[in-house]
Amino acid sequence: MPRQARLDYPGAYHHVMGRGIDGHHIFKEKSDKKDFLARVKKLTEKSSMQIHAWCLMSNHYHLLYQTGETGLACFMRQLLTGFAISYNKRHRRQGHLFQNRYKSIIVEEDEYFLPLLRYIHLNPVKAKFISLEKLKYYPWCGHHEIFFEGKESVIKREDVLSFFGLTKQKAMIAYVDYLKEGIGKDEGHLTGGGLIRSSGGWNEVIRRGGEEREVGDERVLGSGDFVTNVLQQCEQADVMSNEFQSIEEMVQKIEKYYDLEQGLLRELKTKKYREARSVFLYAAVKRMGLTVKQAGVELKIKDSSASAGVQKGMMIEKKKRVLSRIRKQ
Known part of the structure; x- marks a missing residue:
């Protein structure tokens, strides 16, 4: 059920x-x-x-x-x-x-x-x-x-x-x-x-x-x-919640939304993965409560790169409403 x-x-x-x-x-x-x-x-x-x-x-x-x-x-x-x-x-x-x-x-x-x-x-x-x-x-x-x-x-x-x-x-x-x-x-x-x-x-x-x-x-x-x-x-x-319950669930849903191979969001930094990684960093910090440093550790990147990624993710979310779309999947 x-x-x-x-x-x-x-x-x-x-x-x-x-x-x-x-x-x-x-x-x-x-x-x-x-x-x-x-x-x-x-x-x-x-x-x-x-x-x-x-x-x-x-x-x-x-x-x-x-x-x-x-x-x-x-x-x-x-x-x-x-x-x-x-x-x-x-x-x-x-x-x-x-x-x-x-x-x-x-x-x-x-x-x-x-x-x-x-x-x-x-x-x-x-x-x-x-x-x-x-x-x-x-x-x-x-x-x-x-x-x-x-x-x-x-x-x-x-x-x-x-x-x-x-x-x-x-x-x-x-x-x-x-x-x-x-x-x-x-x-x-x-x-x-x-x-x-x-x-x-x-x-x-x-x-x-x-x-x-x-x-x-x-x-x-x-x-x-x-x-x-x-x-x-x-x-x-309209607040019957269906949001992410864990980091793993968030990773999986972002990968699915961007049609990426499951399990590689944390590993690959190629152009195909960049936007998804920025969205992840933004969501991890602003929605899941991680610090910038903790979010960076998840993607194996430095604090400065993670901070820049959060900002990019924020701009992407404002423009494309990715997280809102993911929640409706």
Whole structure:
């Protein structure tokens, strides 16, 4: 069964999850976690998107992401590609770091925003890694930033606390009480979408058997009306993502678009390959989040040549809209 396109539109809330390949660790050291968070921080500052909750565990991560001018696909592409390259270099390894595609579920704000925020921030507690009382001192979870906001914080504390009270003191108390209520709750349904999870389980679906059938979608956690509205907004915004998920996929699609022999884009510098290589350099830096140096390494060229190639690729894209055409292939 072909994978479904991602859903996204300005203002959408996403529960984003990703794991290490074969369950392996993706955060072995503090430096890995610091690198990941620094990249999140940098990307959020470059656009109007927001992170409302987050948690880094040894082999997976959770983000509660709200789309702004920058779409989810672009944000995650730059975040994960840049982090994987840096991680592999730091740990002297090769190959894929993450297991398949990251998972993203659009969630209905009124019904699921607060439960999801709680679920994400309680991850270390429910994994019996740390107690709720000590969680505020655990630096790899957004809960820490609610108590100790700093210049490196990913979350805007006042935005989160605004859901709990008018004053900071009352909001903090209400927030902690809300987390305490979730300690014994099974909230596994918040990791996916679809009719069953959105309805509260099979028993609730069966109970509603005689009622009008609701619309469901595995990419959405919310009511039938919300699912319908999401699909309509995505269709109108034309942002059902089908962009590159990896460097390898990008190379293959560029080679296919230019009718080049597969696997030679990185190797050949002949006239036939020049435009395709420039488009690759531009896309690698501007769309995938690589540095100019990293993009140059991919094509085995010097930094100065890579920089010139990015500029050429930008001019080609403006004139021919190559990447837009590739996405429609």
